[in-house]
Amino acid sequence: MAARLSTSPVLSYAVLLPFLSRRAAASRSFSPFPFPFPFLRRSNICFSSQALSMARDTSAQDVSAQARRGFPSQVDDFASPGDLSFESPLKIVEYPDPILRARNKRINTFDDNLKKLADEMFDIMYKTDGIGLSAPQVGVNVQLMVFNPAGERGEGEEIVLVNPRIYKSSTRTLFFNEGCLSFPGIYADVERPASVKIDARDVTGARFRVNLSGLPARVFQHEFDHLQGILFFDRMTEDVLETIRSELKALEQKYESRTGLESPESIDKYERTQRQQIAGFARR
């Protein structure tokens, strides 16, 4: 997710954050955490005992049980070392590259390569003025995201989430002007739940649950969508989408010029009904 320059006519995140926090505080579903994460420690994500809810790693049992119930075989399709390989320095993948729509595999190897990938994702995120970044956006199709709502190295908290899941979303939703590093220069309003309860692993493989609200909830949900192959314009209203249509088409033309290939998707052939089904806010 991209941060917007403060010179923009739209309010900066710093200005909007108190507003968002108050709005989130009004949510009936969740109590918001103070911002930034008070329970996280830089360089080693460490949650308080209240945040930790799973002392036992049950993923292997969960997967085999799901497989027996006939869930798709992809459920237990974990990333191989090849899936997690990357070249330095990382580069941002832009729309409409099909990498952004590809399936992202779950991770079950928590090694130095994963830490290095997360570190390099932070590097390019800061360099491009981002506040969140998902692995498919750097060409690695795995369930990994990083974010720091402060958007500056040395400020805020650096959060790495592996195999994240949303197990509850607030019914209350908010509109927010979002940007995306895979859509340089494009900003538009997107509606999302104000708060989410999530389950994830940290970069060491430790599993945890946490409630997010305010800007962290917004950034998390934007990056979580990337891990499902959902892009932010999939969630825009028709009216809002119309305001960025020409910019999306320009990116499609840029892709065609660069690759010599036909754009794999076209905003002019956009099937709204299909996208809305993909991009529901149901339990994911």
Ligand SMILES: [Zn+2]
């Ligand atoms: Zn994005």
